[in-house]
Amino acid sequence: MDALVLEQKRELSLRDFPIEREERLGAHDVRIRLHTVGICGSDVHYYTDGKIGPFVVNAPMILGHEASGTIIETGSEVTNLKPGDRVCMEPGIPDPNSRATRLGMYNVDPAVRFWATPPVHGILRPECVHPANFTFKLPDNVSFAEGAMVEPLAVGVHAATKARIKPGDVALVMGAGPIGLVTALSALAAGCARVFITDLDDAKLEIAESLGPITPINVTSEDFAKRILAETDGWGVEVVFEATGSPRAAAAVFEALCPGGCVVIIGGQSAPIAYDAGAAMVREARVENIFRYAHVFPRCVGMLASGAIDVKPLITRRFEFKDSVRAFEIAASAPKGDVKMQIELPQ
Numbered sequence: 001m002d003a004l005v006l007e008q009k010r011e012l013s014l015r016d017f018p019i020e021r022e023e024r025l026g027a028h029d030v031r032i033r034l035h036t037v038g039i040c041g042s043d044v045h046y047y048t049d050g051k052i053g054p055f056v057v058n059a060p061m062i063l064g065h066e067a068s069g070t071i072i073e074t075g076s077e078v079t080n081l082k083p084g085d086r087v088c089m090e091p092g093i094p095d096p097n098s099r100a101t102r103l104g105m106y107n108v109d110p111a112v113r114f115w116a117t118p119p120v121h122g123i124l125r126p127e128c129v130h131p132a133n134f135t136f137k138l139p140d141n142v143s144f145a146e147g148a149m150v151e152p153l154a155v156g157v158h159a160a161t162k163a164r165i166k167p168g169d170v171a172l173v174m175g176a177g178p179i180g181l182v183t184a185l186s187a188l189a190a191g192c193a194r195v196f197i198t199d200l201d202d203a204k205l206e207i208a209e210s211l212g213p214i215t216p217i218n219v220t221s222e223d224f225a226k227r228i229l230a231e232t233d234g235w236g237v238e239v240v241f242e243a244t245g246s247p248r249a250a251a252a253v254f255e256a257l258c259p260g261g262c263v264v265i266i267g268g269q270s271a272p273i274a275y276d277a278g279a280a281m282v283r284e285a286r287v288e289n290i291f292r293y294a295h296v297f298p299r300c301v302g303m304l305a306s307g308a309i310d311v312k313p314l315i316t317r318r319f320e321f322k323d324s325v326r327a328f329e330i331a332a333s334a335p336k337g338d339v340k341m342q343i344e345l346p347q
């Protein structure tokens, strides 16, 4: 079957790529015909750099991990899903018996197998086999495109959960990329009265502003901390989410944080960064780190269905599967104003 294969750094091909191990349907598995797959920053990073931190692409690997599709077959023990069901899938499968899993933090299980993280293949291919427990039914009013947004949204919802947002909190999200925007939406859904968001790209900030009570700040022309302190009676924000992955932004996370506030580090850093321990101390700041998410897909689907969160404005471009190599070239050029690009597979 044809798949989008990252042969090596900077070389993609759409070609036949049989996966033996994946073809077998276990008793607790479902077989899914893929419908929509989002292009994630991590996919693009593997394409341009051939690695992310310790994860190195040493052999051809299929990309893609943000997906929705339709069940076409179920294992003998599966009772909660049936052929024809529209679903989205959680891409990371932990060892069910590991110590981390039993402690309820399966996302940090060192044994987790995550789509399109070498050596595990992703799902830019017509079909996949997946555990039913990590496959979630989409209500009729949630489209495949929205279903494929559940994975990035889960990061924002997990971050908002770790922040322990209280109704009326004010937050700052650093970075208006896909993860920054889903984090802003999650913070508002969790009860924030207002969210400030920073970026370098006016087009992304414009999208952010259209999503709710979100105040955009372009850091190329404005000192974000000064502006926030001026607009919060000198107090600052209760929560800061770092979603740029930029060392410079991460070094500034305490600047607009109020006393007793919380910082959530979302953006990955490839090297150690400056961390202002003194600024954290005088605020008694709480600092949280997140790594993907743990069991928030049902909440995300619920919020998309109820309208508590609308991710549709974040989907800025769609491609057909046959054009997926071009889609990645465009994504790698980081066009201004583009948030989430998605690929649709033939049905």
Ligand code: ZN
Residues within 6 Å of the ligand: 040, 041, 042, 065, 066, 151, 152
């Ligand atoms: Zn992703």
